[in-house]
Amino acid sequence: MKNIFSRLTSSGKSSDRRDFLRNAGLGGLSLGLAFDGQHDQEMEFITQKVSRDSKPSELRITDMRVAVLNGVPFSSPIIRIDTNQGLVGWGEVRDGASANYALMLKSRLLGKNPCNVEQIFKQIKQFGGQSRAAGGVCGVEMALWDLAGKAYNVPAYQLLGGKYRDFIRLYADTPESNTYEGFAENMKKRRDQGYTFLKMDFGIGMLADQPGMLVNANNWSVKQQWNDRESGKLGNYANTKHPFTRIQVTKKGLDRLVEHVGKVRDIVGYDTPLAADHFGHFDVNTAIQIGKAMEPFRLAWLEDLVPWFYTDQWKQITDAIETPTLTGEDIYLKEGFIKLIDAKAIDMIHPDLASSGGLLETKKIGDYAEEKGIPMAMHFAGSPISMMANVHCAAATENFVALEHHGVDVAGWEDLVTGMRPIVEKGFVKVPEKPGLGVELNEDVAKKFLKKGATWFAPTDTWNTKDSADREWS
Structure with a gap:
């Protein structure tokens, strides 16, 4: 367009410029000819609605x-x-x-x-x-x-090399309940929401305080897996690495876990992938025992059985059981993933984009795993802003399987941003086509979630x- 205008303006024929504007269908812009003979002002006027912000x-x-x-x-x-x-x-x-x-x-x-x-x-x-x-x-x-x-x-995915998919599959935690009947009702809600991939938590925390199920657990706060402020007689359970608690599961305890997972699997059914997470702090031997006990239920993966940096222990577990193993939500940068992948220590990787290095580093991690035949699921537990970062990365990475969504039951979660509605539809997110991440913070709603004592x-x-x-x- 610039070349055409330069030829027209250099000819000095006003009628040519008028004909051009009329024939080009730029109705209304011909008012710019009020600056006839002042070509710089004319061009500025007729392009006044063109954004000049993005340079x-x-x-x-x-x-x-x-x-x-x-x-x-x-x-x-x-x-x-x-x-x-x-x-x-x-x-x-x-x-x-x-x-x-x-x-x-x-x-x-x-x-x-x-x-x-x-x-x-x-x-x-x-x-x-x-x-x-x-x-x-x-x-x-x-x-x-x-x-x-x-x-x-x-859109951000385009800057990462383009997309492999238009929709991102989500997986969600199974809602807890005090009874299996209540759990079954909650599971019906998940199905009605459209989720086709689920995850559950089970482990030694549910066996604590029950006689004959755990060895060496009485002096640890076994139910406090995440509370790093509560110390027991032997130290802080939350901050004691798994191999050092010396907690073991008895045959009675294993039978109880098998009973529980079996009932959950019957409720969920076998058409739906069901992964497992948060087992507690115990050594590699107990991890293998639990892994073998879970094999009849065809779980999608067993997650974080031991800390991610124990590469040799992960390989022991992976080699000993048939259920896929997975870790990675706390690994920063690709080097930690490369070590696990090269050692054939895990079956799947599980980066959290907000810890693994962001969009590009996580794509590099996924691409390396893909070359080695390793699938990538993605951990996520934040607002729609971080979710959109995950969505663009997942769209651009070939070996992506599913993205976690922890905010399913948070009222007003989708209202935290504008530019995309709905965000989640029947367990999937459509990859946005708007520039950047594709959403803007909805400040009126977000202020309602402002942490007490924090400033805006x-x-x-x-x-x-x-x-x-x-x-x-x-």
Whole structure:
């Protein structure tokens, strides 16, 4: 269009320009001819509705702020990155992590072009660690892809190489109940919601305080798997790595677990994949015993039987049982996954994008696993912003199986964002085609979830100044 206009304007024939505008069907824009003979003003007038905000090469980060939401389903700090062109990028620190993990990165971001995502990621990834300590780096990386997509007017998956699928399958936890009859009723609700992949929790916590089912459990707070503030006589159970508790399951305890899972499997049926998670803290021998006991029920996988970094123990378990093994939600960066994959220690990988390194690093993890014939499920427990980051990554990764959704029963969860409604439909998410992540924070609704005592995207100027040398080599 520019070349055509240059030829018309260089001819000096006003009638040619009028004919062009009329024939091109730009009705109403011919009013620009009021500037006849002033071609720069004319072009500015007729393109006045064209957005000039997105000039990717000139885009710069000017600010970053955080608001911590609670109950979505857990605590989730939401990141907002502002730019000199009015574009806003949204990201999310992993559930249960500190907003400070992101704020400490602000001085490394100011003045940078957010479209250079991988370059920035390589500069800040040293400030992430395993599990929640990765939350700041990963949340920032999400927001950078959101900005890059908006700047280039394409969805994030397109920047990752395009998509393999249009719909992302979700898996959901099975709702708990005090009775199997109540559980069956809850399961009917899940089916009515359209979920075609489910996960359940069972383990030694349900055997605690029952006589004859566990060995060496009386002095541990076995029911407190996640409470790192409650210590027993032998120490803090939540923070004691699995092999060191020396808790064992008796034959009576194994029979009780088999009875429980069998009843659940009968209710769920065998047409629906059913995975299992959260077994408690015990050694590799007990893990193998439980794994063998579960083989008749054809579970989709057994998750996190021992900590992810015990590669040799994972290989022992995987080699000993027939049910697929899976781990990875607390691994930061691809190297930890590569070690497990190369050792043939697990059957499936399970990155949490908000810990594993963000969209691009998680795709690299998935791609490496795919080359080795390993499928990828994805862990997720946050707001719709983090979900959309997962959705774009899952769409762009060939070996993806299913994405976890922890917020199924959170009232108002889908209202936390605008730009996509519904988000979840019959257990699937349609991959968005809007630029970036495809959603914007709905501030009116999100404020209702603001964590008590937290501030709403307050100024963060105290984090503006870099006060450390970051180079990792000499």
